[in-house]
Amino acid sequence: MKNPLVALLVGILIGVGGLYFFLPYDPLSLGSGQVDTSSPAAGDGQERASAGDTLRRVKQRGFLQCGVSQGLPGFSNPDERGNWSGIDVDFCRAIAAAIFGDGSKVRFRPLSAKDRFTALQSGEIDILSRNTTWTMSRDTQLGFDFVGVTYYDGQSFMVRKAAGITSTKDLAGGTICTETGTTTELNLADYFRSRGLSYKVLSFEKNDEAIVAYDRGRCDAYTTDASGLYAQRLKLTDPDANMVLSDIISKEPLGPAVRQGDPQWEDIARWTLNALLNAEELGVTSENVDEMLVSDNPRIRRLLGREGAYGEAVGLGPDWAVHAIRAVGNYGEMFERNVGTETPLGIKRGLNALWNEGGVQYAPPVR
Amino acid sequence: MRRRYGRHMSMGQGQKRPRAAFGWYNPRVRSVFYQSVVLVSVLGIVWFFAATAQHNLERLNISSGLGFLDTTAGFGIIQTLIPYSEQSSYGRAFLVGLLNTLVVAVIGIVLATLLGFFVGIARLSRNWLIAKLAAAYVEIMRNIPLLLHLFFWYFAVLRPLPGPENSLTPFDGVYLNNRGLILPAPVFDGSAVYFFASIVLALVGSAFLIRWSKRRQIATGQLFPAWRTAIGLAVALPALVWLVAGRPFELEFAVRDAFDYTGGMRLLPEFVALVLGLTLYTAAFIGEIVRAGIQSVSKGQREAAAALGLKDSTTLRLVVIPQALRLIIPPLTSQILNLTKNSSLAVAIAYPDLVAVFAGTVLNQTGQAIEVIALTMAVYLTLSLLTSLAMNWYNARIALKER
Numbered sequence: 001m002k003n004p005l006v007a008l009l010v011g012i013l014i015g016v017g018g019l020y021f022f023l024p025y026d027p028l029s030l031g032s033g034q035v036d037t038s039s040p041a042a043g044d045g046q047e048r049a050s051a052g053d054t055l056r057r058v059k060q061r062g063f064l065q066c067g068v069s070q071g072l073p074g075f076s077n078p079d080e081r082g083n084w085s086g087i088d089v090d091f092c093r094a095i096a097a098a099i100f101g102d103g104s105k106v107r108f109r110p111l112s113a114k115d116r117f118t119a120l121q122s123g124e125i126d127i128l129s130r131n132t133t134w135t136m137s138r139d140t141q142l143g144f145d146f147v148g149v150t151y152y153d154g155q156s157f158m159v160r161k162a163a164g165i166t167s168t169k170d171l172a173g174g175t176i177c178t179e180t181g182t183t184t185e186l187n188l189a190d191y192f193r194s195r196g197l198s199y200k201v202l203s204f205e206k207n208d209e210a211i212v213a214y215d216r217g218r219c220d221a222y223t224t225d226a227s228g229l230y231a232q233r234l235k236l237t238d239p240d241a242n243m244v245l246s247d248i249i250s251k252e253p254l255g256p257a258v259r260q261g262d263p264q265w266e267d268i269a270r271w272t273l274n275a276l277l278n279a280e281e282l283g284v285t286s287e288n289v290d291e292m293l294v295s296d297n298p299r300i301r302r303l304l305g306r307e308g309a310y311g312e313a314v315g316l317g318p319d320w321a322v323h324a325i326r327a328v329g330n331y332g333e334m335f336e337r338n339v340g341t342e343t344p345l346g347i348k349r350g351l352n353a354l355w356n357e358g359g360v361q362y363a364p365p366v367r
Numbered sequence: 368m369r370r371r372y373g374r375h376m377s378m379g380q381g382q383k384r385p386r387a388a389f390g391w392y393n394p395r396v397r398s399v400f401y402q403s404v405v406l407v408s409v410l411g412i413v414w415f416f417a418a419t420a421q422h423n424l425e426r427l428n429i430s431s432g433l434g435f436l437d438t439t440a441g442f443g444i445i446q447t448l449i450p451y452s453e454q455s456s457y458g459r460a461f462l463v464g465l466l467n468t469l470v471v472a473v474i475g476i477v478l479a480t481l482l483g484f485f486v487g488i489a490r491l492s493r494n495w496l497i498a499k500l501a502a503a504y505v506e507i508m509r510n511i512p513l514l515l516h517l518f519f520w521y522f523a524v525l526r527p528l529p530g531p532e533n534s535l536t537p538f539d540g541v542y543l544n545n546r547g548l549i550l551p552a553p554v555f556d557g558s559a560v561y562f563f564a565s566i567v568l569a570l571v572g573s574a575f576l577i578r579w580s581k582r583r584q585i586a587t588g589q590l591f592p593a594w595r596t597a598i599g600l601a602v603a604l605p606a607l608v609w610l611v612a613g614r615p616f617e618l619e620f621a622v623r624d625a626f627d628y629t630g631g632m633r634l635l636p637e638f639v640a641l642v643l644g645l646t647l648y649t650a651a652f653i654g655e656i657v658r659a660g661i662q663s664v665s666k667g668q669r670e671a672a673a674a675l676g677l678k679d680s681t682t683l684r685l686v687v688i689p690q691a692l693r694l695i696i697p698p699l700t701s702q703i704l705n706l707t708k709n710s711s712l713a714v715a716i717a718y719p720d721l722v723a724v725f726a727g728t729v730l731n732q733t734g735q736a737i738e739v740i741a742l743t744m745a746v747y748l749t750l751s752l753l754t755s756l757a758m759n760w761y762n763a764r765i766a767l768k769e770r
Contacts (some may be wrong), residue, residue, distance in 0.1 A: 003393060004396055006396075007396045007399045008399050011399065011400045011402070011404045011407065012403050012404075015404045015406070015407025016407055018408070019408060019411040019415070114727060114731060117731075121427065121736075137734070138734075141429065142429060143427030143429045172625070173624045173625055173629065174625070174626040175627065177717075180723060180728055181728060181730070181731030182731070185442050185728060185732075189441050189443055189453045190441065193441075193453045198629075200443070200445050201444075201445060202637070202717040203723065203727070204714070204715070204716070204717045205723075209518070209716065212522065213717070216522065216526065217530050218545050218546070218636065220626050259427070260427060261426065
C-alpha cells in the first residue's frame with residue numbers, strides 16, 4: 001500500500017522540478033530579489049542596457065509600434081490608401097526618425113479608447129500617441145509616464161444651431177452622446193453634478209456611432225475635446241448647421257505616454273517633443289534645417305548635435321533632432337499642417353502657441 | 368483487492384503475490400504517478416500565471432484588489448432598474464449593468480424561442496409561400512453578422528422616429544420619439560400589496576386547477592374546461608380586489624421639458640434595437656433546430672396519429688413536438704447561452720449592459736483590468752452555468768422514459 005504514496009511523492013517532485021526548470025525567472029525569490037528593471041542606471045553601460053529595454057527592442061524589430069486612434073482628423077487619421085496623418089502620427093514619425101534616421105520606420109496600431117491602456121501596459125505598442133489626456137491617476141496608477149503635452153485641449157459640446165443653445169447651462173436635462181472609456185464621461189458627470197443639473201448620457205464604444213446618433217437627433221449634444229469636435233463636425237451631413245460651444249468645461253492636456261520603468265525610453269520621447277518645440281522657438285524648420293547645421297547660434301548647434309553629446313546621452317546618434325525635424329518639421333509646422341487655420345479643421349494656435357507668442361507651449365532648453 | 372494483480376500470479380510468482388505487484392509494473396503505481404505529474408503541472412501553471420501577473424502588477428505600480436468597488440463612480444447611466452446616481456459606488460454600477468444585461472437576455476430568450484418555433488414549424492408548412500418565406504428568413508438572418516444586425520436595427524429604429532418636439536401621441540401620456548417610448552409610470556400605494564397578492568394567488572390557483580383537471584382526465588376521462596376557468600380566475604380575482612380595496616396605483620405622467628420628457632417610464636431605442644437584433648438573429652438558428660427536431664420524428668408517428676383521427680394541429684402538439692423536444696433542447700440550450708453572451712455587443716449601440724458599464728466605463732476609470740475582466744467573466748460563466756443547469760433539468764424531465 002505504500003507504493004502509490006511513493007509514486008505520488010515522486011510524481012509531485014518531478015512535476016515541480018520540471019516546472020521550475022522551464023520558468024523564465026526564479027519564482028522563489030519573487031517579491032524580494034526580483035529583477036528590478038525599473039532601477040535607474042547606477043553604473044556602467046551594461047546596467048544601463050537593462051533600463052534601455054524598449055529602445056533595444058525597437059532597434060531589433062526595425063520599426064516603432066505606435067498606438068493611435070481609429071480615425072480622428074488632424075490627430076491620427078488614415079486616408080483611403082491607409083496612409084496616416086495628424087499631429088499624433090507625426091510625433092511618432094519624429095521618434096522613428098530620431099532613432100532610425102527614417103521617419104517611415106513606424107507602424108501604427110489603431111486603438112479604441114477602451115483598449116489603448118492595456119495595449120501599452122502589455123507591451124503591444126512602444127508609445128501611446130492617441131489624443132490621451134494626461135491625468136494624475138493615469139500617470140500614477142496605470143504604470144505610465146506622460147512625456148509632455150502635444151496639444152492643450154479642453155472638453156466642449158457640439159449642438160445644433162437651431163436648438164438655440166448658447167452655453168453649457170442650457171443643456172440641463174438634455175441627452176448627451178459621448179465615447180465610453182474617456183475622461184469626457186467623467187468630466188461630463190462632474191460638471192453637471194457640481195451645478196445640480198440633470199442630464200442623460202449615451203456612451204458609445206466608437207465615436208463613429210456616437211456621431212451618427214447625434215446626426216440623427218438621438219442626442220441634443222455631442223461632447224468630446226474641442227479639437228475632436230471640430231474634426232467630427234466634418235463628418236456630419238450638414239456641418240454648418242452645427243456649432244461648437246465656446247465654453248470649455250475641463251483641462252485636457254493631450255500627450256504621448258510610455259510605460260513606467262524605462263527612463264531612457266521616456267527621455268527619448270520627452271526630448272523628441274522638446275526638440276520639436278525648441279526648433280520652432282529657434283526658427284529651425286524642415287526646409288532650413290540643413291542650412292542651420294552651420295549656424296553660429298550655440299543653442300541651435302546644441303539642438304542639432306554640432307556641440308555636446310545630447311543624442312548619445314539617450315542612446316541615439318548625434319543627428320537625432322536633425323532627423324526628427326527633417327521628417328516632420330518643427331512643432332509649429334506640425335500644427336499648421338494638420339489642424340491649423342489652412343486645414344478643414346481651422347483651429348487657431350491659441351493655448352498651443354509658444355510661450356513667447358501668447359501660448360503655454362514651453363520646452364526646457366537643450367543644454 | 369490484491370486479486371486485481373492476478374496477472375502476475377500466472378507468471379509463477381504466486382507466493383510473492385504482493386511483492387510482484389510493486390514497482391513500475393504495477394498499473395496502480397503508474398497511474399498515480401502520471402496523475403500526480405499532471406495535477407502538479409496544471410496547478411503549477413495556474414500558479415505561474417497568477418504569480419507572473421502579480422509580479423508585473425507590482426513592477427508597473429498598478430494597484431490591485433477589489434477595494435475600488437466602494438469608490439464613488441461619478442458617471443451617469445441612462446437606464447437603471449435600481450436607484451442609481453453619480454454618487455453611487457462602482458459596485459452599484461456593476462449591479463445596474465448586470466440587471467440591464469439580464470433584462471435583455473431574458474426578454475430576448477423568450478421572444479427568440481417563440482419566434483424560432485414559429486419559423487421552424489412554418490418552414491415545414493405545406494403552404495409553399497409560408498415555407499419559402501420562412502426559409503428566406505432563416506437564410507438572410509443567420510448569415511448577417513450580429514453586429515451589423517444591431518447597427519441596422521438601431522439606425523432603422525431611429526430613422527423614422529420624430530424628434531421630441533414632434534412626438535407621436537397615440538394616447539394621452541404616451542409619447543413616441545427618437546428618445547424612446549415614454550409611458551406613464553405606475554406609482555403604487557398601500558393597497559397594492561393586496562392587488563399583487565391576488566394576482567399571485569390567482570396564478571397559483573390556476574396552475575393547481577389545470578393539474579387537477581389533467582389528472583382527472585387521465586384517471587376518469589372526464590373533461591373539465593380548466594383553461595377557461597383558469598383565465599376567468601386570473602382576471603376575476605384581481606378585478607374583485609381592485610373593486611374592493613380601491614385603485615392600487617396612480618399613474619404618473621411624463622412632463623415635457625426643454626429637450627425631452629421627464630418622469631414616466633421609458634423604453635429606450637437602444638434597448639429595442641438590441642432586443643430586436645438578438646431575437647431576429649437567434650430565432651433563425653432556433654428555427655433550424657426546431658425543423659431538424661421535427662423532421663427527426665419518424666413519419667410513422669404522424670401516420671399513426673392520422674389513423675387515430677387526430678387533427679393536424681393536435682398531432683403536432685401531442686405527438687410530434689413532445690418527441691422532437693428531446694432533440695431540440697440540447698442545441699436550443701447552446702442558442703440561449705449564445706444570446707446571453709451576444710448581448711455583450713450592446714456597447715456598440717450605447718445600451719448600458721454589464722460590458723458597457725463595468726468592463727467599459729468602470730474599467731477605464733479605475734484601470735483595474737484584471738479584477739474587472741475577471742468579475743465580468745465570472746458573471747457570464749455563472750449565468751451560463753445556471754442556464755445549462757435549468758435546461759438540463761428540463762431535458763431530463765422530458766427525456767424518453769423507457770418502460
